[in-house]
Amino acid sequence: MESKVLEMLIPMTLEGLKTTLSVFAITIMASLPLSVAVAKIRMSKNKLISTLIGIYIYIMRGTPLLLQLMFIFFGFYYVPYIGYAFSRNQAIFIAFILNYTAYFAEIFRGGINSIDFGQYEASQVLGLSKSHTFMKIILPQVIKNVLPSIGNEVITLVKDTSLVYILGASDILKAAKSVSNAYSAFSPYIFIGLVYLAITAVLTKVLNKIEDKYNYYR
Amino acid sequence: MILEVKNLSKSFGNTVVFEDISFSVNKGEIVCVKGKSGEGKTTMLRCINKLETPDKGSIKINERYLCREEDNKMHYASKDELQTITQDIGLVFQSFNLFPHMTVMENLIESPMFIRKMPKEKIKQRAYELIKQLELEGKEDNYPYQLSGGQKQRVAIARACMLNPSILCFDEPTSALDESTRNQITKIIRDLAKQGIAIIIVTHDNNFVDEIAETVITLSEGNIIISKSNQP
Numbered sequence: 001m002e003s004k005v006l007e008m009l010i011p012m013t014l015e016g017l018k019t020t021l022s023v024f025a026i027t028i029m030a031s032l033p034l035s036v037a038v039a040k041i042r043m044s045k046n047k048l049i050s051t052l053i054g055i056y057i058y059i060m061r062g063t064p065l066l067l068q069l070m071f072i073f074f075g076f077y078y079v080p081y082i083g084y085a086f087s088r089n090q091a092i093f094i095a096f097i098l099n100y101t102a103y104f105a106e107i108f109r110g111g112i113n114s115i116d117f118g119q120y121e122a123s124q125v126l127g128l129s130k131s132h133t134f135m136k137i138i139l140p141q142v143i144k145n146v147l148p149s150i151g152n153e154v155i156t157l158v159k160d161t162s163l164v165y166i167l168g169a170s171d172i173l174k175a176a177k178s179v180s181n182a183y184s185a186f187s188p189y190i191f192i193g194l195v196y197l198a199i200t201a202v203l204t205k206v207l208n209k210i211e212d213k214y215n216y217y218r
Numbered sequence: 219m220i221l222e223v224k225n226l227s228k229s230f231g232n233t234v235v236f237e238d239i240s241f242s243v244n245k246g247e248i249v250c251v252k253g254k255s256g257e258g259k260t261t262m263l264r265c266i267n268k269l270e271t272p273d274k275g276s277i278k279i280n281e282r283y284l285c286r287e288e289d290n291k292m293h294y295a296s297k298d299e300l301q302t303i304t305q306d307i308g309l310v311f312q313s314f315n316l317f318p319h320m321t322v323m324e325n326l327i328e329s330p331m332f333i334r335k336m337p338k339e340k341i342k343q344r345a346y347e348l349i350k351q352l353e354l355e356g357k358e359d360n361y362p363y364q365l366s367g368g369q370k371q372r373v374a375i376a377r378a379c380m381l382n383p384s385i386l387c388f389d390e391p392t393s394a395l396d397e398s399t400r401n402q403i404t405k406i407i408r409d410l411a412k413q414g415i416a417i418i419i420v421t422h423d424n425n426f427v428d429e430i431a432e433t434v435i436t437l438s439e440g441n442i443i444i445s446k447s448n449q450p
């Protein structure tokens with residue numbers, strides 16, 4: 001790679017990393033806890049509430065994230081009564097959090113369902129409250145069970161952050177594109193591919209560490 | 219009298235599990251509940267342990283009503299009353315239902331730590347007493363998967379005893395045990411009864427019943443037959 005290409009690419013990549021990593025981190029931090037709550041509500045005995053949550057999950061999983069980003073940024077303003085013009089960053093975070101919460105919620109729902117009912121009964125007989133049972137007895141076991149699936153989604157999220165280009169946000173892929181256009185070179189794309197690989201390599205390590213941490217029992 | 223069951227009935231939909239059964243259990247008494255599978259033994263035990271809600275009749279534990287019938291209406295214990303009754307009765311599940319992500323010690327102290335505003339040290343002291351009594355020394359930091367079937371069962375017994383219940387229930391305690399662990403559990407149950415704990419055992423293991431029961435309750439087609447055995 002020519003040095004002038006690198007000279008332009010490196011600062012732009014660093015700038016783009018801010019967007020890529022903040023979309024990633026904020027989505028994870030918001031959607032993981034939210035999704036546990038959504039999974040619980042989805043499993044609620046109240047048919048109306050669980051159906052509404054089911055529809056939300058269906059829409060989020062049944063349409064492209066790209067379309068969701070566009071809808072929230074460009075389309076939501078025109079929705080009668082509740083229409084509102086979100087800023088670009090707001091639209092990005094809302095779309096990503098809504099989308100990933102739906103995916104994570106389905107994973108958690110499966111995880112919660114997989115816990116033996118005897119665990120609830122033992123807790124009940126021992127006088128533990130429902131919330132204590134969920135937080136201290138059920139959830140730790142659920143987390144262990146769902147970690148591999150959550151890990152998959154987390155890796156997918158890294159790559160999905162590149163979709164923010166549709167709203168004109170400057171992430172690392174946009175940096176590569178700008179430099180590529182400026183110098184008619186393809187090498188910036190290869191460079192950015194390596195950056196994605198580096199991020200996912202670190203995440204894979206972290207995820208394995210967490211899985212190891214939960215491997216203290218069987 | 220520690221436990222008094224009167225005119226208890228339970229059905230699931232149109233299927234009557236048992237109807238109008240009455241019996242009582244005294245301090246330190248060992249009662250075995252026999253019957254073919256599907257005769258409602260376990261359901262009856264689950265009613266006493268508030269895992270099922272009876273349709274009719276009353277259950278009285280240590281002068282407190284878990285449920286009672288008055289003017290043809292069922293009254294169930296309030297949340298606060300339940301909390302007190304919970305501490306008076308323990309259940310050892312057939313599959314033990316230990317918490318797999320917690321050590322033996324953590325399994326034992328989870329409930330007393332939650333229910334009682336007692337210092338952790340006092341609770342741990344009680345746990346060590348039970349660990350010793352149930353021959354689980356050295357296992358306190360092990361996880362359930364590291365234990366044998368008999369050890370798991372003893373942990374489950376210790377866990378149920380942490381709140382000093384007056385009644386301890388067992389669901390099929392001998393189903394997963396070999397001969398020697400079986401003898402061990404027989405001895406443990408006798409010791410617990412000697413300490414004044416009333417024992418209710420649901421089982422279809424007739425040899426075990428002959429060995430341990432003072433009173434035998436046989437459930438058959440939704441009715442019961444009570445017989446005293448010649449055990450001391």
